[in-house]
Amino acid sequence: MNPPDPFLTSLYDQIEASSAHGSALLAADGRQVRGPITMAEAEPWTVDLIAAMSRHRRDGTLRCCVHVTGIQPAAILAEQPDVILCWECYRASTATRVCLSCGRFAGSASRFGGVEESVRGIGLLYSRMLCMPCVRPASPGGTFGSG
Template sequence: MKDTTALEDQFQAASAHTSARLDAVLGPGRGRSASLLDLPDWFKAIVASLHEARGRGGLLVCAHLTSPAPAVVFGEEPDRLRCGPCAFEAGADRRCSRCGNPTGPEAARDVLGYESLLFSIHLCPSCKQQENAF
């Protein structure tokens, strides 16, 4: 049997780092962790797309993700894993995860951490208003 202690330690460290990132971005205690009993639909859709992209060999992985470290997945590009700095750099040009329109500074954001991944969506004001209507 292969000893996986080192890999498990790296994975736990990456998960702790992900939680710290959420706190740094959103403020202490404001990040959400995924509960297997209460997963938002947008999260399920991103995970399904991520799995599909991986299965067909189409998953794009940032060259900076060379070890277990937090990766960021955008709802509008679920076939791409980014490192934190590249996600931050790409953040200014993000589009609505639902309709594809520019979001601008009024974007509604939701970030959810699960293990060593950060899942993020941006909604333009119109899509956010539609979501609130339900």
């Protein structure tokens, strides 16, 4: 158990204190993303992700990519709840992501591609990827790849 990173602690405090600003930054990217959502509106996978992220924050194992230097558009991946990614790293991760449900490759560079679901939280984008076989028919989200 490490002491919480003072930078991350202050970053989080800033994110939480400026929810409108964080949401505006994410919205400015022009993506169609649902949110901002409250915990009450969150789907189980989002609740699990937020809980896992909070655990990492509490025990000092939460990290962020080297490009996060303050409040900026950032994202966290459901399959990797201990790292906050800047927008560029988040976008770059799309190619190699894995399915949250079965762990198979489901990124845009994989054979069949996958379906990403993302929602806007207070100042972070929460995202999960599912491979095509794991996508339920009712699941919303953008599709890429050949599927």
